[in-house]
Amino acid sequence: MKPVRFRYEAPHTVEEAVDHLSAAGIGGKALAGGQSLVPMMNFRLARPSVLVDLNGIAALRGITVAENHVELGALVRHQAVADSERLRHALPVLARTASLIGHWGIRTRGTVGGSVVHADPSAEWPAVLAALGAELELVGPSGTRRVPAGEFILGPLTTAIETDEILARIYIPRAPAPLRCTIEEMARRPGDFALAGSVAVHAGQEIRWTFFGLGGPPETVAVAQADRQDEAALRQQLTERVAALEVTGDMHGGAEWRRRVAVAVALRAWRQIA
Amino acid sequence: MVATEERVAITLAVNGRDEQVSVEPRWLLSDVLRRECGLKGVHVGCEHGVCGACTVLLDGEPIRSCLMFAVQAVGHQLTTVEALGTADHLDPVQQAFWEAHGLQCGFCTPGMVLTARALLDRNPNPDEETIRETLSGNLCRCTGYQFIVDAVLLAAAKRAEDAEQGA
Incomplete structure (x- = not known):
């Protein structure tokens, strides 16, 4: 239950951090909030030879609410999102998302960027950012690139980031009118990993649901705006769409059970925004 | 490397x-x-x-x-x-854990007490639901949650009383 030895680097700029990661190659690892990486290191499932601590990099911090978008530094902690008055007004779904993650003592350290790059299938942020059409700014040795959040996650714990790149900032578009959007999930206890979750976005003529916690990357399905009175028809449509998703069972329940939970949380979200 | x-x-x-x-x-x-x-x-x-x-x-x-x-x-x-306190001068949170029987084996207690103390510093008058949500990240295997929640409610009341007397 103790990590293997590693070399510790604590850079103050993104460029220095990228240099350290480039030099370290496959053995290098960036450390953000550490709420997933450090348990993996304690179990020795992760054994980086060089640990590049991003926590001293001021450029990775900060919440900016602009007219057309919200910008989060990758190092913004979940609790800071949950507590931000400005974000609660600009995009309330972000605060709600943050409050669903772990417990207080986890949210004070865990970061939005770390969660996205870790890419746990049960994580909320990858699904929310994909559902909102966010863009991720990655910085590497050859410069900066932006990747749509919906294309970033390739599979469980697998993303499009290169070993010498750092997720620096997250850009979330913001409509002039308040966006009708919410997140619902089912976990065995508050703070536990979601067994199924869904982000629902009211997009004019249709409703889009982005599912997470089903075993793979977030997946989005769209259904034409249903009659608010006719939930049975919508349930039927959602059941058909969710049946086509790749779902993995685990010790908490089989794939079929998870699909039923997914439909249930999707409907719960829909009732709030329809 | x-x-x-x-x-x-x-x-x-x-x-x-x-x-x-x-x-x-x-x-x-x-x-x-x-x-x-x-x-x-x-x-x-x-x-x-x-x-x-x-x-x-x-x-x-x-x-x-x-x-x-x-x-x-x-x-x-x-x-x-x-x-937080000494044996002679317990922190109000520690005192409340004692009085409300908020601990049995004591293993989880430092984490519980510190989380509760941080909560009360931020929100001096939390309701029971807030206390339960806040302490949900601290496990007690003596199954003492009811008394722990009671202790935090008592600590909040004590702190309010002390503040009033001090004022």
Whole structure:
């Protein structure tokens, strides 16, 4: 239950951090909030030879609410999102998302960027950012690139980031009118990993649901705006769409059970925004 | 790139004192507080962030000290249960845990007390639901949650009473 030895680097700029990661190659690892990486290191499932601590990099911090978008530094902690008055007004779904993650003592350290790059299938942020059409700014040795959040996650714990790149900032578009959007999930206890979750976005003529916690990357399905009175028809449509998703069972329940939970949380979200 | 067991000299600000310690970068904050600083009130339970027994306050906010390396704590103010009170002068939260029977074996207690203290510093008058949500990250295996919640409600009432008398 103790990590293997590693070399510790604590850079103050993104460029220095990228240099350290480039030099370290496959053995290098960036450390953000550490709420997933450090348990993996304690179990020795992760054994980086060089640990590049991003926590001293001021450029990775900060919440900016602009007219057309919200910008989060990758190092913004979940609790800071949950507590931000400005974000609660600009995009309330972000605060709600943050409050669903772990417990207080986890949210004070865990970061939005770390969660996205870790890419746990049960994580909320990858699904929310994909559902909102966010863009991720990655910085590497050859410069900066932006990747749509919906294309970033390739599979469980697998993303499009290169070993010498750092997720620096997250850009979330913001409509002039308040966006009708919410997140619902089912976990065995508050703070536990979601067994199924869904982000629902009211997009004019249709409703889009982005599912997470089903075993793979977030997946989005769209259904034409249903009659608010006719939930049975919508349930039927959602059941058909969710049946086509790749779902993995685990010790908490089989794939079929998870699909039923997914439909249930999707409907719960829909009732709030329809 | 050779992994190193070289130690680094760091200064940790713990309970209002500066502690000079020599640590390997891989040493967890929980272990350094216990072994190098002698603060055995930091209880090490699961070592992967589930149980909350190793909770300490970092700049006044609860964190898992098993999920942070000691080298990362440089420049921050750390608070462990040792700073809260003495046997003769318990912190109101500790006193309330005693009076409400908020502990049995005591293993989870430092984490519970620190989380409760941080909550009351932020929200002096929490309702029961808020207390339960806040303490949900600290596991008690003596199944003492009801008395722990009672203790935090009592502590809030005591603090309000003390504030009134002090005013």
